[in-house]
Amino acid sequence: MKSQFNYFMPTRILFGPGKLKKLATTPFLPGKKALIVTSSGPSVKKYGYLDRVIEYLKQNNVSSVTFDKILPNPILDHVMEGAQAAKDNQCDFVVGLGGGSSIDSAKSIAVMAKNPGNYWDYVYGGTGKGKPVTGGALPIVAITTTAGTGTEADPWTVITNPQTNEKIGFGNDYTFPVLSIVDPELMVTVPPKFTAFQGMDAFFHSVEGYLATVSQPASDQYALEAVTLITKYLPVAVADGSNLEARTALAWANTEAGMVESLSSCISHHSLEHALSAYHPGLPHGAGLVLLSIAYFSFMAGKSPARFANLAKAMGKNVIDLPQEQQPFAFIAALKKLIAAIGLQDLKLSDYGVKKEEAPLLARNAMSAMGGLFAVDPYKLSPEEVTGIFEACLE
Template identity: 65%
Template sequence: MRFNYHMPTKILFGPGKLNDLSKETLPGKKALIVISSGKSMKNNGYLDRLVEILDRQGIEHVLFDRILPNPIKSHVMEGAALAKSQGCDFVIGLGGGSSIDSAKSIAVMAKNPGDYWDYVSGGTGKGMPAANGALPIVAITTTAGTGTEADPWTVITKEETNEKIGYGNSYTFPTLSVVDPELMLTVPKHLTAYQGFDALFHSTEGYIANIATPISDAYALKSIELIAKYLPLCVKDGNNIEARTQVALANTLSGFVESTSSCTSEHSMEHALSAYHPELPHGAGLIMLSEAYYTFFASKVPDRFVAMARAMGVDVDSLAPEDRPMSFVKALIKLQEDCGVRDLKMSDYGIKKEDIPELAENARKTMGGLFEADPYSLSLDETIEIMTNAYK
């Protein structure tokens, strides 16, 4: 029982907490606000509310609104150039995981020379240290999916080479995060489900990872319990603020899991899918892989699967011992059915079965580090087997 624990982010959590941002001392005098290229932050009034808070505090701001659902390196470089040219001394990510991840990466490149891929490890990344650190980051999440408000990780795609790789260090933890479930009431049903399952898999992967700790285990099991219970309610009625709050808590807990444990190769495999097919939502890709992935691993760490099944509400003690690990997979399938995402197909996003060997190799080349966190060492053939079994 040996582990380190580092969680430097101050989190304002709960309905209405965006209003409390006005009481906080923000980490600079001029902010680069990073949002997506979509309309939701403006149409829902979230951007205006943030600007009003900044104006009341006398903090200048510049808007960068180019971020894609699967964010790309060229926009990171563009945002960093804007931050530098405008003299921004901190970055605010407002929106979902793509906006906050991009804000983190922009914060790194606003203080370090060269290209973002110079600092990324894996694939064609050079793995250089970000010697100058990063600008302070404020994260205001409007989704419950990535947990990025509570971890150092950011995922960006190098579009020229179809490499979608995670990056993070002690500087990319947000200084301050706001988790206000009232900002999540406008998320559509299908995205609510995709994002909720992304949070679920951060926790399930973090729980079976070979570097899991007693701290990450506690966070993971509570996150799994809350998502199993409340995500279907969010999908059914997006205005259910109690359910939204519980799923938001599960998501933040999943970020704590990512701060103390690790994702496993399920995320590597999905990154390959959405690197080549950026129109595929990350959470949807994870859902597509999940039955085959967890079926494969159920026999590798059966005790962990029994504990996850119990967290999802399964009466595992009433089952025969040999049936208990796979009861988690059955509960996972039922949760997908309850959330209306059981019938997702890779083929609907242009993924071809004959491409799977190339996608499996991409997963191992670009995000090979997560394979090392698996509780069992997957071969390339086994990676292909899981992805093929997941194909519809």
Template identity: 65%
Template sequence: MNTSFNYFIPTNIIFGAGRIKELATVALPGTKALIVISSGTSMTRFGYLDTVVKALKAQKVETVIFSKILANPIVDHVMEGAQMARENGCDFIVGLGGGSSIDSAKSIAVMVHNPGTYWDYIGGGTGKGKPVTEKVLPLIAIPTTAGTGTEADPWTVITNLETKEKIGFGVAGTFPVIAIVDPEMMLSVPAHLTAYQGMDAFFHAAEGYLANVHQPASDLFALDSVKLITKHLPTAVKDGSNMEARTALAWASTQSGMVESTSSCISQHSMEHALSAFDPSVTHGAGLIMLSVSYFSFMAKKVPERFPALAEAMGVDVSKLPESERPMAFISALKQLIKDINCDGLDLNDYKLDKSQAGALADNAMTAMGFLFTLDPYQMNKDEVVGIFESAFDA
């Protein structure tokens, strides 16, 4: 157990079915909001945007809508959203939708008052690593998916299309001040996205449990998230209207965000960011799934100590197994879960990616998001990273 750690999660989390209505009564951090949503139609089609606008109007809050966010959000839209907020005098931001919208809202909140371009503040890759010196606008996060947990952490992931870099960033000010997590707003997510998003939360938890900065609280959060997702994700994929499953997954996602706040993701996320930086059509959760068996099989062989507990959280009675087989029990359970959510047919070779790119992907992962490699329980070299990519292409 790590016995020296920080614990800081300042977000007021309002959790539960139907609790979006409390946006009309909770104390708000301003009087004019920029609402950040995706370029898709789901926020309007299912009435979520209208619900939020009406709730804010009940508190005499004016709203401006920024609706350009992509599934893999980009720097250009961060800068455009920040300009819109400045021009309209917005004093807080609302991120409504999936992780891409909320992440973009965080990054926009940084850039409303800070000078230069967003990439000036990014610490990895070609970023300049400048400190954030001016005010970050307060943020309200309203997730409509169960996956990223970004409502309970400070992290935001944005892609620089010019440099093909997808890099995480965060400061204390990018923690949402309020998160309203209402599983009723997640009922409309289609089955395949439910699967991808649920597995993103699963890997946040698993990686956070393995990270060399794990701590007592993150361990508890991580193992419970793994347990909840293993139990409820197959149900939600088969029956998206199942409120018990949706509620469990909503909490597991938020709780996995708390894992990211108290521990960290590790290099699996760096490697997936390389995949979706090279081909933005790779959905983040799908990319993680396609890497996962190769990645965790490698780690389980190198540092087996913490894998049995992950297997137990997935429902495996490891006490009945020889000690030498207990770490790989997690891999068997992971394969079964991927099959149970109908994702065993995913194949990296179906994207604009090729095994011959493994070296370039490894370079990108170890440069753009190299910091996460320092948090791995085993310190990989480039050849080992290349090997994991190649194995994932061969799977």
């Protein structure tokens, strides 16, 4: 056990089926006028989630305006536009409604509603200027309609700068939500393919947080339970999205994965994916992670095997009878089985327009834009090794 670590998890979480209606009565709303940040897609309107949030806020004596331009891979321009909308409408807090893209954008908008200049002035990594956030941020309420990013339980936000092809994570104490509502009933409408993509994002947050050199006892507990729950329940939810038991288990695993991100960190697996989807924004983040995962984790298991056997056990693999040198690779076998169980075994990066000759460019981007994650890897990757991992995924 590590003898030194920090624990900071300030978000109040209302969890469980039917919890959305608590928005109408909770005393913990941080203001009286909200900017609701949500997707440009049809789901939150089609299924009535946006209307319900507006009505529940109204019942709680909170008025609201809606900013509904957020893309699946959210971009810098919309952060700046949303921040201006918050200022123009004198909003005193921000609600992120939807998946990770909407909630991440809400966090970044909350920062820029209180600070001058351009959002990229504050981003650290790549071409970001890394200025301190001296103005704080508007309070953030997160209402997640997916089980993928865990962003309702962490401070992180990922935004793409299309001008520089950089997709960079950012966050600080101000960008923790003050209140998060996790209602699995809002997740039953997610289609099977996106249920799979989102569930694997949460899975890899947990795996990476367990492997990171900054892991700690609490993050380990959350990570291993999330891995177990996702392994068991993600195939169930993909097969039957209306199964509320499975959706609830995945919602909790996702929130746990967010806590892992708050207490530990992703490793460079996420850096590699951010490079892919920065250049190919049509690639869903979870799909990119899956497509990188076998090559990436096989390499890591060979170089730094110490914790992989525990991950395999969390996935239900019996490693006791295996020779010690084979135990880490039981995780790879279990991962392949899970990917097949959720119908993603035939995914290819080439389906999204990624070419093998891009590997050196993608490696440079990953190590520049999200270079900080390489610092907490269990094994220090070289540029040539990163290029090799990309190439292995494109053969």
